[in-house]
Amino acid sequence: MTPLQIPVEKWAGKVTEVKLGGNGRKDITIGGENTLPFLHFEGTFPHQPALAIEIQDMEPDWPADLLLSWGDAVKDPGQWARKAAEYGADIVALRLRSAHPEVENSGAEKAKRTVASVLEAVDLPLIVLGPEVAEKDNEVLLAVSEIGRGQRLALGNCTDKNYRAIAASCLANEHVAIAKAPTDVNLSKQLNMLLHEAGLPMSSVLTDPTTGALGYGLEYTYSVVERLRLSCLSGDEMTSTPIICTVGEESWKQKESRSSQDIPESWGAQERRAIIWESITSAILATAGADIVVLRHPRSVELIKEMNGKWLSMT
Amino acid sequence: MTGIEIYKYLPKTNCKKCGFPTCLAFAMKVAQKQAEISLCPELSPESRQFLEEASRPPIKLVSIGRDKKIETGNETVLFRHEKTFYHQPGLVIRIKDTESPGDAARRIREVSSYSVQRVGLDLTLDGFALDNESGNPASFLRLVETAVNNTDMPLVLMSPDTATMKLALDKTAQNRPLIYSATRDNWQDMAQLALDYHCPLAVSERESPGNLAELTERVIQMGVEDIITDPGADSFGNSVDLLTQLRRLAINKRCRPLGYPSITFPGDHASGPEDEALLAAQQIAKYAGIIVLDHFYPGIVYPLLTLRLNIYTDPQKPVKVAAGIYPINDPGNSDPLLVTTDFSLTYFSVAGEIQSCGFPSWLLICDTGGLSVLTAWAAGKFNAREIAKTAKQFGVNDYVNHNALVIPGYVAVIKGALEEEMAGWKILVGPREAMDIGNYLKRTWRENVL
Numbered sequence: 148m149t150p151l152q153i154p155v156e157k158w159a160g161k162v163t164e165v166k167l168g169g170n171g172r173k174d175i176t177i178g179g180e181n182t183l184p185f186l187h188f189e190g191t192f193p194h195q196p197a198l199a200i201e202i203q204d205m206e207p208d209w210p211a212d213l214l215l216s217w218g219d220a221v222k223d224p225g226q227w228a229r230k231a232a233e234y235g236a237d238i239v240a241l242r243l244r245s246a247h248p249e250v251e252n253s254g255a256e257k258a259k260r261t262v263a264s265v266l267e268a269v270d271l272p273l274i275v276l277g278p279e280v281a282e283k284d285n286e287v288l289l290a291v292s293e294i295g296r297g298q299r300l301a302l303g304n305c306t307d308k309n310y311r312a313i314a315a316s317c318l319a320n321e322h323v324a325i326a327k328a329p330t331d332v333n334l335s336k337q338l339n340m341l342l343h344e345a346g347l348p349m350s351s352v353l354t355d356p357t358t359g360a361l362g363y364g365l366e367y368t369y370s371v372v373e374r375l376r377l378s379c380l381s382g383d384e385m386t387s388t389p390i391i392c393t394v395g396e397e398s399w400k401q402k403e404s405r406s407s408q409d410i411p412e413s414w415g416a417q418e419r420r421a422i423i424w425e426s427i428t429s430a431i432l433a434t435a436g437a438d439i440v441v442l443r444h445p446r447s448v449e450l451i452k453e454m455n456g457k458w459l460s461m462t
Numbered sequence: 463m464t465g466i467e468i469y470k471y472l473p474k475t476n477c478k479k480c481g482f483p484t485c486l487a488f489a490m491k492v493a494q495k496q497a498e499i500s501l502c503p504e505l506s507p508e509s510r511q512f513l514e515e516a517s518r519p520p521i522k523l524v525s526i527g528r529d530k531k532i533e534t535g536n537e538t539v540l541f542r543h544e545k546t547f548y549h550q551p552g553l554v555i556r557i558k559d560t561e562s563p564g565d566a567a568r569r570i571r572e573v574s575s576y577s578v579q580r581v582g583l584d585l586t587l588d589g590f591a592l593d594n595e596s597g598n599p600a601s602f603l604r605l606v607e608t609a610v611n612n613t614d615m616p617l618v619l620m621s622p623d624t625a626t627m628k629l630a631l632d633k634t635a636q637n638r639p640l641i642y643s644a645t646r647d648n649w650q651d652m653a654q655l656a657l658d659y660h661c662p663l664a665v666s667e668r669e670s671p672g673n674l675a676e677l678t679e680r681v682i683q684m685g686v687e688d689i690i691t692d693p694g695a696d697s698f699g700n701s702v703d704l705l706t707q708l709r710r711l712a713i714n715k716r717c718r719p720l721g722y723p724s725i726t727f728p729g730d731h732a733s734g735p736e737d738e739a740l741l742a743a744q745q746i747a748k749y750a751g752i753i754v755l756d757h758f759y760p761g762i763v764y765p766l767l768t769l770r771l772n773i774y775t776d777p778q779k780p781v782k783v784a785a786g787i788y789p790i791n792d793p794g795n796s797d798p799l800l801v802t803t804d805f806s807l808t809y810f811s812v813a814g815e816i817q818s819c820g821f822p823s824w825l826l827i828c829d830t831g832g833l834s835v836l837t838a839w840a841a842g843k844f845n846a847r848e849i850a851k852t853a854k855q856f857g858v859n860d861y862v863n864h865n866a867l868v869i870p871g872y873v874a875v876i877k878g879a880l881e882e883e884m885a886g887w888k889i890l891v892g893p894r895e896a897m898d899i900g901n902y903l904k905r906t907w908r909e910n911v912l
Contacts, residue, residue: 152715361769366542458699
């Protein structure tokens with residue numbers, strides 16, 4: 148019998164490296180891998196998948212168990228960021244929820260103040276997310292872009308509606324744009340092409356494919372991420388940007404993560420279920436190709452860290 | 463194989479005995495898997511053997527159990543978006559013969575009766591792996607007996623000792639348990655047991671896929687047909703590597719000795735039940751056939767069963783939920799009524815947002831054949847007439863007293879037409895994106911209705 152040849156793909160492309168932080172802050176580089184996730188025998192992973200912990204600029208409307216895990220820190224973004232760093236965040240992801248027109252409709256000034264206080268509190272790289280209303284995102288993100296110049300903040304979301312302004316300010320102030328399209332390979336690619344035409348290099352773009360949580364569209368995100376990664380590896384630069392998934396936000400929305408009462412016995416204990424819901428969503432998207440996962444519960448962070456450690460050290 | 467490739471092996475006489483007008487037409491049908499190659503009576507034995515070999519699925523479908531079964535294998539792709547994954551991996555719970563018989567019986571009954579409902583389906587676990595951890599034949603046989611008396615689910619019998627295995631098979635063979643396993647030390651005896659008792663056989667060789675293929679080949683030579691491979695996928699460090707190698711070898715290289723489903727043990731090096739669950743989750747996606755879990759907690763099993771359902775959903779079919787009125791957060795008749803389409807991603811986005819904002823609401827779902835809002839509108843399946851028809855069909859008047867219906871912002875243009883179709887109703891234009899529904903309901907809805 149002839150000895151068995153292990154089939155190794157010769158990929159033409161690799162994931163673009165994107166640096167966050169720097170210019171006096173701690174920095175982290177994402178991407179760079181030249182094979183599919185977890186395939187040690189085929190390629191190299193110069194950088195670990197990164198874990199971002201989500202914090203908000205106001206007290207969040209989260210389920211009690213999740214709030215409890217952060218204690219009083221949720222009352223102050225700076226303190227919250229410090230606690231996130233303690234819990235092992237590689238990146239802090241700040242959601243400016245109060246800027247939503249139907250929450251507080253807070254504006255540029257509050258956004259700047261909050262971001263400045265978080266930048267002051269920790270030296271980790273920072274992701275700043277607007278309220279996901281295109282005009283409002285523009286208002287707060289453009290303001291934020293002026294502070295922390297050169298510190299390569301990742302600013303989201305950049306969509307087909309507001310990409311010009313965000314791209315220009317990322318270019319001017321040396322930041323990174325988070326390009327978000329609704330769960331579609333071609334829409335993500337198109338958005339990258341628009342950003343490219345606007346002059347933003349792919350090394351300043353992260354792709355948010357829109358995350359569906361376990362049981363709520365996860366399979367769509369899973370396949371879109373997998374297809375984006377295959378397209379990147381086959382040599383398409385316009386799909387080579389590292390992928391970021393807002394796992395915590397989507398997972399903690401669901402009934403399975405929130406309900407502790409009036410639920411079937413077969414759902415099991417609420418806290419364990421909620422944490423597993425978030426961690427499985429995260430682990431599965433990492434298996435498809437996510438380079439950054441944004442999480443909410445400290446225990447999920449611990450579990451995903453353990454998983455990353457094990458797969459990278461091959462134990 | 464393509465039709466043209468198959469055609470080369472046919473007699474090219476156009477005799478029509480297969481029921482098709484020409485050999486080429488027949489070849490095309492065979493290539494599309496709409497006709498069996500055995501329909502051709504003029505095929506030479508060599509060609510027949512070659513074509514049957516070539517049309518064999520790259521990964522064999524293996525079934526374990528009798529009345530209740532695990533059917534695993536018969537996969538044809540590496541990525542679910544290329545086609546679909548067909549046979550969900552079996553999730554079985556390991557019970558060791560070092561547990562007290564009372565505990566074992568209790569756990570077996572608990573797992574057997576476990577069932578959880580999701581999207582109208584009853585999801586369950588699939589069986590048990592009975593482990594001769596003690597090394598003692600008597601303890602193992604006692605456990606096997608306990609299992610036989612307490613469950614009708616498929617079993618995996620785990621013992622390295624062929625004499626012990628034989629005794630266990632005497633009690634269980636009629637239910638086709640999986641024999642775990644043939645190793646380089648005992649393969650001849652284990653394979654003989656598989657043949658004598660007509661049971662599927664696991665083959666363990668954790669050194670390398672090459673060694674695994676060699677050992678499996680020997681077992682195949684002895685005549686064993688139903689095989690499960692055990693490449694030693696037991697950690698985040700090796701699982702995706704090994705199982706990807708096996709899947710590529712089976713599908714892309716047609717490596718026959720590795721063309722079988724694999725068994726995995728995510729708990730072997732786990733730090734706890736959560737860590738085990740994450741590896742099991744990864745193995746559901748990449749590429750396990752049977753997953754042996756050491757822990758059973760409903761709070762962990764339910765997410766795993768949900769994941770298995772997600773990953774094995776056929777991506778070629780639009781996934782739909784049933785049309786109708788769905789109550790969310792226990793609504794009363796003064797609470798909002800919203801309408802959207804039956805595309806499951808649309809439904810889950812909208813329902814999820816309503817759920818999480820905590821605002822009690824009714825959600826009316828229209829049958830559009832599983833299309834998203836804009837696509838359905840463009841296809842004429844989510845217009846004023848269709849929405850009015852659905853509202854009437856499900857008797858919306860019986861649910862709410864305010865006669866106000868919220869439509870998605872993306873179809874704001876149908877507001878006027880819908881007000882004509884639904885006389886006496888106020889049509890409100892909601893947000894475009896699901897994520898803005900919470901704020902809309904809490905802040906905007908009530909003042910618009912009054």
